[in-house]
Amino acid sequence: MIKVLIADDEALVRTGLRMILQSDPGMEVIAEAADGNEALAQARLHRPDVVLMDIRMPHLDGLAATRELSTWRDAPRVLVLTTFDRDEYVHTALHNGAAGFLFKDTPPRELAIAVRTIADGNAILAPTVTKQLIDQFTQGSTTRTEARRRLAALTPREREVLAAVAEGMSNADAARALHLSEATIKAHVSQIMTKLHATNRVQIAILAHQADTA
Numbered sequence: 298m299i300k301v302l303i304a305d306d307e308a309l310v311r312t313g314l315r316m317i318l319q320s321d322p323g324m325e326v327i328a329e330a331a332d333g334n335e336a337l338a339q340a341r342l343h344r345p346d347v348v349l350m351d352i353r354m355p356h357l358d359g360l361a362a363t364r365e366l367s368t369w370r371d372a373p374r375v376l377v378l379t380t381f382d383r384d385e386y387v388h389t390a391l392h393n394g395a396a397g398f399l400f401k402d403t404p405p406r407e408l409a410i411a412v413r414t415i416a417d418g419n420a421i422l423a424p425t426v427t428k429q430l431i432d433q434f435t436q437g438s439t440t441r442t443e444a445r446r447r448l449a450a451l452t453p454r455e456r457e458v459l460a461a462v463a464e465g466m467s468n469a470d471a472a473r474a475l476h477l478s479e480a481t482i483k484a485h486v487s488q489i490m491t492k493l494h495a496t497n498r499v500q501i502a503i504l505a506h507q508a509d510t511a
Contacts, residue, residue, distance in 0.1 A: 299416045300327045302345035304336035304362065305378060306354040310401065314349060317405045324412060333357025337365055340373060346416050350395070351378045352386055360389050367394025367496065374415045396497050397421025418483070419467045420498035444507035450492045458485040462498055463505035 301324055303314050308331075315326045327343045330336035332354045340348060348366065352359040363375045377395045390398075397420045399411050411421050451459060461471035461482075468486070472479040486498065495501045 299324045299347060299412060300343065300345045301325065301412060302328045302330065302336065302339055302343065302348045302373070304330040304333070304339075304348060304354065304359065305351040306331050307351075310351070310378075314408070317408050318412065320405075321409045324409065331355075333359060333362030336362045340366060340369075344371075345373045347412050348373045348375045349378055349399075349412070350375050352390065360386055360393055363390055363395050364393035374418075376411060376415045376421065391497075391499055391503065394496050395499065397499060414467060417467070420462070420465075420502065441508060444504050447493055447504065448508050451489060455485055455489050455492075458482060459489055459501060459505050462486060462489075463502040465502075 301318055303311050303318075303326060305311050305314070311329045311331075315329065318324045318326050327345055328339040330339050334357045336348065336350065336354075336359075337357070339345075350359040350363055354362075359377065363377070366372050366375060372394070374396045375390075375394060377390050377398050378401055379398055380401060396415050397411065399408065399421060403411065414421055448456065448459070457475055458471060461474055466474065468479050468482045471477075471482045475482070486501075489501055490496070490498075493501055493504060495504070
């Protein structure tokens with residue numbers, strides 16, 4: 298059972314998300330929060346597997362709450378809820394440890410899939426999201442030369458795995474594409490994050506794109 302905490306300052310949004318997720322027999326919404334402080338308190342109390350985190354909330358916003366959660370031992374995975382085209386702070390959430398991004402108007406079925414993907418240790422990098430992430434994240438950020446310098450530390454196999462991650466593949470998808478076991482892919486991803494000093498799959502995917510497009 299995947300335990301989910303919903304953090305959003307709009308009660309209507311929380312109710313809608315709860316209804317969608319509760320209809321999935323493999324998920325349980327164990328708590329809700331209307332701001333970042335409440336999200337942290339509820340996370341301490343209930344220890345969710347995944348937190349759906351709005352960015353713009355009163356008192357303590359989702360960026361600060363995500364940063365705090367990332368410091369916890371056995372921290373929950375954070376899936377950021379965003380309107381994206383109006384949110385200039387998404388790249389900060391990456392640095393603060395968010396594992397993925399989701400539009401608030403995402404279809405119900407895709408929402409459930411996204412939560413499962415995050416809970417399984419993967420990242421949400423749908424193509425429509427990735428392009429906008431890259432465009433925003435690379436402005437004034439790591440140069441192509443710097444990105445390529447960092448990627449030079451990877452082995453050829455690790456580069457193949459990184460390319461799969463950058464395309465938005467899950468561990469299972471990458472395993473099938475590269476004819477490796479899922480456990481091997483997971484080990485490679487962990488090693489890649491260590492070498493690139495990244496905290497999650499989103500960051501290494503962004504770096505891969507920067508090497509080609511920055």
